[in-house]
Amino acid sequence: MLDREGFRPNVGIILLNHRNQVFWGKRIRTHSWQFPQGGIKHGESPEQAMFRELHEEVGLLPDHVRIIARTRDWLRYEVPQHFIRKDARGHYKGQKQIWFLLQLTGRDTDMNLRATNHPEFDAWRWHEYWVPLEAVIEFKRGVYEMALSELARFLPKPQGHANRFLRGNMRRRAGDGPDDAEEGSAAHGGAAPTTGLLAPDRE
Numbered sequence: 743m744l745d746r747e748g749f750r751p752n753v754g755i756i757l758l759n760h761r762n763q764v765f766w767g768k769r770i771r772t773h774s775w776q777f778p779q780g781g782i783k784h785g786e787s788p789e790q791a792m793f794r795e796l797h798e799e800v801g802l803l804p805d806h807v808r809i810i811a812r813t814r815d816w817l818r819y820e821v822p823q824h825f826i827r828k829d830a831r832g833h834y835k836g837q838k839q840i841w842f843l844l845q846l847t848g849r850d851t852d853m854n855l856r857a858t859n860h861p862e863f864d865a866w867r868w869h870e871y872w873v874p875l876e877a878v879i880e881f882k883r884g885v886y887e888m889a890l891s892e893l894a895r896f897l898p899k900p901q902g903h904a905n906r907f908l909r910g911n912m913r914r915r916a917g918d919g920p921d922d923a924e925e926g927s928a929a930h931g932g933a934a935p936t937t938g939l940l941a942p943d944r945e
Contacts, residue, residue: 743784748835749818751782753792754889757800757807757844762871762900765800765846767855767863775877777886778862779839788812788840796844799862801854807844811896816840819885836881841889843896871897 744750755778757765766775780795782788789809796802820836827834855863872890875883 743782744834745838748833749816749838750834750836751788751791751816752779752837752839753782753788753795754779754817754839754841754885755792755796755800755844756841756889756893757796757802757846758810758871758897759846759850759868760901761868762897763868764871764873766867766869766873767799768865770861770864774879777873789842792840792842798858798860799855800866801857802846802848802852806846806848806852808847810843810845810898811893812843813839813841813889813892817885817888819882822881825881837885839885839889841893843893845898 755765757778759765765778767778768775778795778799780791780799782791783794786794789812793804796807816838817840818836818838821834823831853866855861855866871894873886875887878886
């Protein structure tokens, strides 16, 4: 389902724990890490698509999370031609996304990366909110920065002790949110540190 400009409607999910660390998932059989995201099906609202993708990719149900905020408008990125299937070139241009900021109200043990027969991730970890943009494939970095920056002002007050951290190559902006967060835990399932690029869109 594409709009008139060739962008596919999509949702992105920033899932927080009680320390304002974010869910960072490792794409299955790769060394690439990213936030959960997925397309909006015909007849779905962005919120309905978000809950469906949350269950399909992370195994969580609506009762396990609380919606804190969402981006006001669509955030768009174009996909380079060499990442697009040949039969879609000339029609598909990229993604337009509504991003949701969620608070986990359940437990880590509620996560289930095998909730469906087509898992997206094979490991996950909690990571500091300001994820390193160098870990994101280049054509998505702008959208990641815009989503994180827009939603940062809605971050709840973190619970528990937090350590100071650096935000990598993201510049601080007024009102971006707290300066402190605790370093993410070791990856579940013994995954490697966050160094890979995100996998390209499979459109």
